[in-house]
Amino acid sequence: MTLLAKTRCAVVLMLGWMTAGGVLAQPSSPSRPYPNTENFGVDVDRQEPWFKACMRVEKVKPVATPPAPASCKAFDYYGKRQQAVTSSAEWQGVRACAVAAQDHGVLAMLYANGLGVARNLDLATQYACRAGGSYREVQGRVDHLQALQTSPPGTSYDQCDDATSGQMGGICARIGAGQAEKIRLAFLARLRSQLPAPQVVPFDRLVAATEVLAKARGDETDLSGTARGMMVANAEAREREWLREHLAAFEKGNFKAQMAPSLAAADAELNRLYKALMAAPGTDQDQPDRLAGSTVTKTDVRAAQRLWLANRDAWVRFASLRYPALPPDVLKAMLTDWRARQLDRM
Secondary structure: OOHHHHHHHHHHHHHHHHHOOOOOOOOOOOOOOOOOOOOOOOOOOOOOHHHHHHHHOOOOOOOOOOOOOOOHHHOOHHHHHHOOOOOHHHHHHHHHHHHHHOOHHHHHHHHHHOOOOOOOHHHHHHHHHHHOOOHHHHHHHHHHHHHHHHOOOOOOOOHHHHOOOHHHHHHHHHHHHHHHHHHHHHHHHHHHHHOOHHHHHHHHHHHHHHHHHHHHHHHOOOOOOOOHHHHHHHHHHHHHHHHHHHHHHHHOOOOHHHOOOOHHHHHHHHHHHHHHHHHOOOOOOOOOOEOOOOOOEHHHHHHHHHHHHHHHHHHHHHHHHHOOOOOHHHHHHHHHHHHHHHHHHO
């Protein structure tokens, strides 16, 4: 199995895990209140508009649901949204899976957007009230759905638009990264199919080196905040996207627009920043290797730096074959400038 195939499988599994079994919403139970306020941590004011909206639609009856398909574990709401064409039958299968998994977040989106079922904002609101989450998330989703009552036709609803908690932010970031990853993998597969035989192995090594570096960038991300899941996902996705963006530009012969400072200047700046990080005193006596005010360690940075060097070498080897008009020192300067910016943010 090629690296692209392995990565594609990982993305499919990730999206399936995030959308199946109620990860996007909390399944209901007899002990759960309506609206679902379990994670609020504050008293609920029953006079607030969002609460009244929930109570108004509590008794709305759902539409009859077809039996859930045998492959229910693998259903993917966001994957279907990304398809060029998704049939009504496919959306009905998604709805059956969501009902079986009690994934009220997905059900709210299906009814709000009229996917495989007639649009029903009252029923969408009921499911949003059942889905749970932080106080601001539930309030935001219900208010959002109420605003859709007077919005122009075709206005869509996505519960990630109203994510406020670190947990939901991380889930939504990974959903977004997964969707972008599908586009990236399709681009890489298409490019690979066009390469002459001598360029295929260097290309595969570049993709592999980028994947390893992306994971290291996740390790280089501060995990002390509640939004750590989102920050890790964004760091990893950005590294992968850098590869796609620049390959796409180079394929069009667009080298000048990508110009960075001279290699000497970029290399000097990178060395300055790296040495400063390695020499910086820690503030945690129990974790002296940690960079001040974060969970990132100097060991993490050193490991990522070694992987970045390997990634840079893989870039130069492939580009020398594929883009002979791109001077190696110019490419190295681009890559060095990109890495220096990462260290500067740390």
